[in-house]
Amino acid sequence: MHKDLATLTNQHTVTCDLCIVGAGAAGISMAMDWLDAGKNVVLLEAGGFEFDVETQSLNNGTNIGQRYYALPATRLRFFGGTTMHWGGYCTPLDPIDFEARPYVLHSGWPISFTEFAAFLPAASKMVEIDNETWDLDTYIAGKENYTPLDLNPSVYYSKLFKFSPPTRFGTKYRKALVASTSITVYTHANLTDITLDEEGKVVEKVQAKSLNGNKMTISANHYVLAMGAIQNARMLLVNNKQHKQGIGNHNDLVGRYFMEHPEVKTGQIFLKRPQSMKLYFFDYTKIKMYSELAIAEAAQRAHGILNVTAALHPKKLSGDWAWINKLPEDGKESYDFWVQAEKQISASPPSDVDTKKYLAYQMQIRMEQSPNPNSRITLDSKKDKLGIAEPILNWQLTELERNSIKDMHTLLGKELIQSDVGRLHAPEWVFDTSLEWPATLGGGWHHLGTTRMHNDPKKGVVDANCTIHGINNLHVAGSSCFTTAGAANPTLSLIALTLRLSKHLKQLITK
Known part of the structure; x- marks a missing residue:
């Protein structure tokens, strides 16, 4: 069922079993998981079914830290969320990402990789990729000319990425949700207020508002915030009527540990001899996969390096990366871009080029950001059109990111020589960590970590079940719960984590 808050009476009240706030990858995945559960579910979406400039402006915010993209450009505020311009890259978090590593402060999830991985098959189905193995050698067996670089696998290996179509959640799942008799989708319903009971331990109700002033109140048994890492933190912080520091923020952790995946043009690989490099070329149209070089877990531990992967682009085709500084800052321009x-891409799919003719390859790395409490979301004095304080992003990187880039290049250079594969050349800033980050530094538009998971409320905002510490019926879905970031594009993993939370909620609500 669908209702548009902008067209309803000024005081609309509903009661339900479960209220999900946000209809992006996390919110829609959870709603679809409840499609046949026989429970009354409300799914609130801030926007409509199409892009709207005025609604998109509610994503405005300011960055005062490391150079970053304009915040309205990085997130979409309509049904389907940021999946509506998602690139479709899929690969899961790695086992090491869940470990407490002594060289990565604040690392260590309260759940294991095995617990997480149990939900990867269902997450794969949501993004329309196969549920076959993630072992590259098994996956490419029998595929002609898909040959990995012959490197020592205990140092470097080729990591498998699969491509979602990409699934546009707002298109793919709209019909099923709107046709449902148990799930009601409310569009133009922006969360504004979260009201706790007198003891501050239970959410009694939440309020949503449309831009034309219509309001609705939702009373549910359980509530899930699935608005993304910036908006989840923002709404917890701004709702400070009962707790001065904000909901779930007794230990000043909400909004802290904001993480991205730094992406930057780094070194160049020069192959010693021609070989098929088809495995490392994007293939969106045929077998829908490709590979990036990744540093092995054993090498990460031995050298104290963060998780890093490197895409390889033929140097002749890679350009100067100037586009990274030309991305639109306006939300509408970004979406149109x-x-x-x-x-x-659809009009000109990849051709069967002779990949053997390229010997020089430019590396673009995507890397894990270490959890940093000073990298955070806070509130501005400026308010949006609904009277909600806008977010301030202070994105902060540390020496560990720079040292990891340096050390992974050193290891790769040695490995290329020892394996007789080729040579590595890197710019001065890679090895001289006193130099500034280059102008080619960007990010994946991957916002993570602002309501991080930890069983100790002094170290995390949510527990192992993604429930906010001290508030048993308020939960958080999506990548804001990530304890560490890994180097994997987060969509597949955040959906798996959301489906794990969904299973937990079914156990609570159906008791």
Whole structure:
């Protein structure tokens, strides 16, 4: 069922079993998991079914830290969320990402990789990729010319990525949710207030508001915030009527540990001899996969290096990376940019080029950011059109990121020589960590960590079940719960984590 808050009476009240706030990858995945559960579910979406400039402006915010993209450009505020311009890269978090590593402060999830991985098959189905193995050698067996670089696997290996179509959640799952008799989708319903009981331990109700002033109140048994890492933190912080520091923020952790995946142009690999490099070329149209070089877990531990992967682009085709500084800052321009880019890719799919003719490859790395409490979301004095304080992002990187880039290049250079594969050349800033980050530094538009998971309320906002410490019926879904970031594009993993939370909620609500 669908209702548009902007067209309803000024005081609309509903009661339900479960209220999900946010209809992006996490919110829609959870709603679809409840489609046949026989429970009354409300799914609140801040926007409508199409992009709207005025609604998108509610994502405005300011960055005062490391150079970053304009915040309205990085997130979409309509049904389907940021999946509506998602690139479709899929690979899961690695086992080491869940470990407490002594060289990575604040690392260590309260759940194991095995607990997480149990939900990868269902998450794969949501993004329309196969549920076959994630072992590259098994996956490419029998595929002609898909040959990995012959490196020592205890140092470097080729990591498998699969491509979602990409699944546009707002298109793919809209019909099923709107047709449901047990799930009600409310569009133009922006969360504004969260009201706790007198003891501050239970959410009694939440309020949503449309831009034209219509309001609704939702009373539910359980509530899930699935608005993304910036908005989840923002709404917990701004609702400070009962707790001055904000909901779930007794230990000043909400909004802290904001993480991205730093992406940057780094070194160049020069192969000693021609070989098929088809495995490392994007293939969106045929077997829908490719590979990046990744540093092995044993080497990460031995050398104290963060998780890093490197995409390889033929140097002749890679350009100067100037585009990274030309991305639109306006939300509408950004959305149009990515829509047009997808059309161009669809119109001109990758050809069967002779990949053996390229010997020089430019590396672009995507890396884990270490959890840093000073990298955070706070509130501005500026307010949006609904009267909600806008977010301030202070994105902060540390010496560990720079040292990890340096050390992974040193290891790769040695490995290329020892394996007789080729040579490595890298710019001065890679090895001289006193130099500034280069202008090619960007990010994946991957927002993580602001309501991090930890069983100790002094170290995390949510527990192992993604429930906010001290508030038993308020939960958080999505990548804001990530304790550490890994180097994997987060969509597949955040959906798996959301489906794990969904299973937990079914056990609570159906008791």
